[in-house]
Amino acid sequence: MKTQLILILTAIIAGAVLPFQAVLNIQLGKTVHQPVFAAFASFVIGSIGLLIYLVIIKFDFSTISQVKNASSVVWLAGLLGAFYVAAVIVLAPKLGTALTFGLVVAGQMTVSLILDHHGFLGLPIKEINWQRVAGVILLLIGVVIIRKY
Incomplete structure (x- = not known):
């Protein structure tokens, strides 16, 4: 039960940060005059943050070679994420x-x-x-x- 509550709270927090991410990315897009570049920059910073996290938890980077076993369709996730972030940056100021x-x-x-x-x-x-x-x-x-x- 306690684990379930933590998972639910984490999901709520994850959802709650998305509007903040959108607003910050919109501001970045306005600053650089290009919303798609703002999405790109957001992904670069996010990737650096994930890399730091992996180093902190002492991730075994030797397992990266197993990536080749993944179905080719799973790589669409990155493109879908990029579309989502770019779309929100473009849509939120208008809608x-x-x-x-x-x-x-x-x-x-x-x-x-x-x-x-x-x-x-x-x-x-x-x-x-x-x-x-x-x-x-x-x-x-x-x-x-x-x-x-």
Whole structure:
């Protein structure tokens, strides 16, 4: 139970920092007059931070050779992350942070239901049911309300 609570709190914190990341990246994009470069710079700094973390935890870098065993499709994750960060940098100043992230969450939840339902790439299967669909519909209603006001 305690582990579950820590995981839930970590997920909430991870979600909570995304709007801050967006606002900071937007400011960087304005400073350099190029939102896509801001996304690139964000990834470079993030990569350096992850490298420092790996050094701190004494990661066994000899395991890097195992990367060649990964399916080629997994490398799309980096491109998808870059698209996401660049899109948020471009969209948030135009739509507002609340609407942008409301739409992002609605898109995430909709696709997540489909991925869960099919157990995509070995994920545990969690079938779509009316309660889960109702949750997404309520999110979409929230997005409409945010958009209106």
